[in-house]
Amino acid sequence: MYNPQLNQDGELTHLLSIEGLPQRILTQILDTAESFMEVSARDVKKVPLLRGKSVFNLFFENSTRTRTTFEIAAKRLSADVINLDINKSSASKGETLLDTIDNLVAMHANLFVVRHASSGAPYLIAEHLQRIGRNDVHVVNAGDGRHAHPTQGLLDMYTIRHYKKDFTQLRVAIVGDILHSRVARSDIHALTTLGVPEVRAIGPETLLPKHLDKLGVHVFHDMAEGLKDCDVVIMLRLQNERMNGALLPSAGEYFRHYGLTPQKLALAKPDAIVMHPGPMNRGVEIHSAVADGPQAVILPQVTFGIAVRMAVMSIVAGN
Amino acid sequence: MSPLANPLPDAEAQCRQLADLIRPYLHRNPALIGIYSGGAWIAERLKELLDLPEEIGLIDVSFYRDDFAEKGLHPQVKPTDIPFEIEGRHLILVDDVLYTGRTTRAAMNELFDYGRPASVSMAVLADRGRRELPIGATYCVWDIDLSDGQNLVLSRDDDGQLAWRLENV
Numbered sequence: 243m244y245n246p247q248l249n250q251d252g253e254l255t256h257l258l259s260i261e262g263l264p265q266r267i268l269t270q271i272l273d274t275a276e277s278f279m280e281v282s283a284r285d286v287k288k289v290p291l292l293r294g295k296s297v298f299n300l301f302f303e304n305s306t307r308t309r310t311t312f313e314i315a316a317k318r319l320s321a322d323v324i325n326l327d328i329n330k331s332s333a334s335k336g337e338t339l340l341d342t343i344d345n346l347v348a349m350h351a352n353l354f355v356v357r358h359a360s361s362g363a364p365y366l367i368a369e370h371l372q373r374i375g376r377n378d379v380h381v382v383n384a385g386d387g388r389h390a391h392p393t394q395g396l397l398d399m400y401t402i403r404h405y406k407k408d409f410t411q412l413r414v415a416i417v418g419d420i421l422h423s424r425v426a427r428s429d430i431h432a433l434t435t436l437g438v439p440e441v442r443a444i445g446p447e448t449l450l451p452k453h454l455d456k457l458g459v460h461v462f463h464d465m466a467e468g469l470k471d472c473d474v475v476i477m478l479r480l481q482n483e484r485m486n487g488a489l490l491p492s493a494g495e496y497f498r499h500y501g502l503t504p505q506k507l508a509l510a511k512p513d514a515i516v517m518h519p520g521p522m523n524r525g526v527e528i529h530s531a532v533a534d535g536p537q538a539v540i541l542p543q544v545t546f547g548i549a550v551r552m553a554v555m556s557i558v559a560g561n
Numbered sequence: 562m563s564p565l566a567n568p569l570p571d572a573e574a575q576c577r578q579l580a581d582l583i584r585p586y587l588h589r590n591p592a593l594i595g596i597y598s599g600g601a602w603i604a605e606r607l608k609e610l611l612d613l614p615e616e617i618g619l620i621d622v623s624f625y626r627d628d629f630a631e632k633g634l635h636p637q638v639k640p641t642d643i644p645f646e647i648e649g650r651h652l653i654l655v656d657d658v659l660y661t662g663r664t665t666r667a668a669m670n671e672l673f674d675y676g677r678p679a680s681v682s683m684a685v686l687a688d689r690g691r692r693e694l695p696i697g698a699t700y701c702v703w704d705i706d707l708s709d710g711q712n713l714v715l716s717r718d719d720d721g722q723l724a725w726r727l728e729n730v
């Protein structure tokens with residue numbers, strides 16, 4: 243099957259989505275990230291791999307954490323990083339996405355890190371680059387619409403592997419607004435590909451997509467049932483912008499049912515880890531006592547994210 | 562350069578010879594750094610043979626290679642692990658085969674990101690000549706001439722024994 247992320251030799255040349263990537267590539271990224279963790283611990287936190295290359299951060303949608311960690315990752319690889327503030331740029335003057343790309347390619351861009359509100363925008367760019375014969379320019383998806391956020395998915399897998407070692411014995415719960423979450427989608431594909439036997443989705447019916455069972459996910463509407471004996475709990479941000487519709491009664495109501503409190507967490511395994519992609523809404527999806535508690539690995543996730551993004555950029559740029 | 566011996570020499574015996582070459586210099590308190598993977602095995606062996614109390618360093622030069630643009634990133638990168646301060650130390654880089662010198666160049670660049678050693682020397686089991694950079698081995702037990710199509714590979718079996726293998730590429 244044609245996969246625009248892979249070259250003729252089956253190597254990763256763009257990272258657009260975890261869906262469709264073989265286990266060996268996910269494992270290669272996680273293994274490589276482990277070596278980059280060591281680089282980040284040195285006095286000189288830099289390796290010369292992408293020296294002379296230009297990485298363009300194209301964020302058509304706001305982000306602080308993801309953009310910053312991509313920027314740090316690229317700089318630690320010795321690349322030159324250009325951050326484009328799209329709201330102030332030509333896009334707001336009416337330039338099309340692909341015209342923007344053509345102009346940046348003419349400035350000798352080597353790698354685009356793309357965040358876009360429209361699902362599929364990074365694919366459009368990757369296909370365009372192929373059409374114009376620029377196989378030497380690479381695309382990394384930093385979140386597209388509701389579709390995918392593959393580097394977040396990968397850093398979540400790195401975190402799980404770091405604390406739990408073996409994917410094939412785990413019960414993992416993803417809690418909250420899965421319907422609108424590109425993180426959840428990337429996590430589900432990554433967890434299944436890496437051989438996690440039981441992936442659970444917990445949330446109100448209005449925030450869970452239909453057909454989750456077709457992805458092999460077990461659906462729960464009750465936190466107490468869903469969290470029972472879990473090894474990993476991935477909390478999702480309740481996106482405030484989703485509250486306007488008829489999906490939820492109120493933030494307080496949501497917290498009562500689906501907010502992660504110490505009492506609810508006690509139902510998971512005693513050594514369960516709690517993850518969150520950030521930014522957190524304390525008191526909405528997670529209680530401060532959990533967010534700041536001993537089982538939370540939310541800040542290590544951020545640190546791992548730099549190493550994972552270094553791994554992804556250096557692998558695609560070399561293929 | 563000696564012609565290729567058949568069968569290939571005993572790599573374990575060569576490790577003992579290499580240790581004998583280094584032994585007179587132990588008063589400098591050298592630290593060993595093995596280059597993955599063959600050099601790492603030899604450095605482990607040297608640590609035992611020379612009865613060195615300190616852990617050895619391990620280095621993977623994948624992030625410093627000069628052929629990244631042609632070959633991309635090596636699919637199996639191992640974490641570099643240098644468990645001592647290298648500032649002011651006499652370092653011995655250990656590798657199995659010295660050939661073009663490009664791996665050694667990459668390893669030295671990486672080392673200098675950790676600090677400024679007092680000196681860096683190089684210990685190898687085999688030197689197959691044909692250098693492409695001004696680099697030489699300080700300690701070497703076997704000079705061998707091979708054609709470009711041949712690859713000298715060190716392997717380690719399940720019992721930890723080192724042995725040479727010749728591959729045609």
